[in-house]
Amino acid sequence: MKLQCDVDVVNRMLPTLGMKSRGKGARAVLSIGKQLDKTSQRSTVYMMICTAKDRAGSKYKLQDNIEKFFTSFVEKGKATVRLKEPAIDICLSKADANSLKNFLSAARLADRGSVMSSLLLSTLTPVRARDVEQPKKKLTIISKKDYPLTSSFPYSLEQLQVSYCKLSRVDMRMLTLKALRVLDLSNNHIKKLPATIGDLGCLSELILHNNHLEAFSEALCLSTLQRTLQLLDLSQNRLQSLPAQLCQLRELVNLKLDDNRLLCLPFHIGRLTKLRFLSVAHNRLAELPGDFRKLRLENLDLFGNPFIQTNPLNNTMQLTFPVPLQELASRAVADLRIPYGPHLIPAHLCQDLDGAKTCDCGCCCISFYIKTVVSMNLHKVSHTVVLVDDMGGTHAPVTQHFCSLSCYSVFLDNSLQRGIR
Incomplete structure (x- = not known):
């Protein structure tokens, strides 16, 4: 049973001596295995900790020697094993959560002296240098x-x-x-x-x-x-x-x-x-979507796109009179921000609502609208703008939708007043 993680061995007696632990873990390989006690000629289960500085490892007896487990953060790969003798806390971190759980279960069984035949115990031997290297990031x-x-x-x-x-x-x-x-x-x-x-x-x-x-x-x-x-x-x-x-x-x-x-x-x-x-x-790109005007950028580059020339008088009329009831209902759902989904209305209506356009008046339109393309100064959406073309322009065409003839008429009047042709 082995585990790779960061380990910090804290001596609980240090505060009584006015000393502090360094509080910094080192990459280590922990093993749980048996070793023959030469005095009693009996096998005892130990935990061995091998680090880059101590590849031979330090061994700690486990049976009847674990005072407490701290496992509140085991899902995050952290745990602490408190031993009775010596009076140390073995703090584990940066471990794989599932591997850590298995390792702690094995340590718990070893502490109780349970039969270990079902566990795959490790050989308590020194580790290779690459086994205790810091994880590559x-x-x-x-x-x-x-x-x-x-x-x-x-x-x-x-x-x-x-x-x-x-x-x-x-x-x-x-x-x-x-x-x-x-x-x-x-x-x-x-x-x-x-x-x-x-x-x-x-x-x-x-x-x-x-x-x-x-x-x-x-x-x-x-x-x-x-x-x-x-x-x-x-x-x-x-x-x-x-x-x-x-x-x-x-x-x-x-x-x-x-x-x-x-x-x-x-x-x-x-x-x-x-x-x-x-x-x-x-x-x-021939034009930009109307929603483009909502962006707030620091840097924008649209160079080398075949943008069309704009003319507010050129429009796509996709409006019927009277406006269909389904369109009016969909507009109401969009304007009032009523929740919708395929569990409430047909999926194709959800797709229509997902593509709702916003008119200058603030109202939404779905499938019936008047569409035109206007020129927008890109500095309105970005602090820094790469020139759109070799002529030094920073304007680009943006689509604009209108929910009714009256909204489109107001737009044309304002455009003429500003001298837009």
Whole structure:
């Protein structure tokens, strides 16, 4: 029975001598095993602690020698074993929770003197130097010859970069690294992302620059990444569209979409309230969604997109008279923010409501509206703006919807007064 974790052995007699423990754990391997007592010729169960400084290990008797277990934080990989003789507390931390539970159960049985035949006891021998090394937190692989084919990735990794290895898919071994915060798979040949990336509960940065991606799945947008992902780099791929659910990644601060084939941005992109850096240069955007005006950015780059020329008099009339009852009911649900879902109304109505547009008057419209495109100064949404074109422009076309003819008429009157043609 072995356990790898950080260990701090605290002598309870130190305070009576006016001394303090150093209070800092060291990486160690703990073993529970039998050793023959030469005096009594009987086997006794010991706990042995081996560290980098003491690879031979220190042994502590367990039978009838454990005063108390402290296990309030065992789910977080922490516990303390208090021994009677010597008067020490063995403080364990940074352990795998399940392994720690098994180890403490074995220690409890040893203390009671229970039959140990059912337990796999370890040989109490010195450990190798690599067994007591600090867990590796960062790994960078930038050559195919260095890519591990037979060995696993260290379970403790927090940052992993695998670039220039010609990966055509995401290695499933990476998706078992539960402590991973940064995953950089740039400069490979990845075509599709597994939905299980969303199971990486600590992931804050996902870098997929220069791959062959053709889609970013809805499942990823609805996973735990909603609560953790702050940087998403999808630049230099083959994306033509992004799912509307991308706007569910509410923690995003930095979004990079350069050098793709995007024809439009998600309709509700304004819901990314924490977004501060947005780069969508060299795509195929003709216009920006109306929700774009809600963004509050520090840096914005839209260079190299074929934006259309705007004219408020050019419009798409998708309005009938009278307005259908279903449209009026849907507008009421959206305006009053009445909760809805597929358990209450048909799924296709939910999709319509998810795509509700906001008129200048503040009211919503669903399927019946007047649409036009207006020019917006991008400095209204971003402190720093990369020029939109070689002519030095910082304006871009933004769609605008109106719920009625009267709202559209007011808009035209205001536009004419401001001298907009």
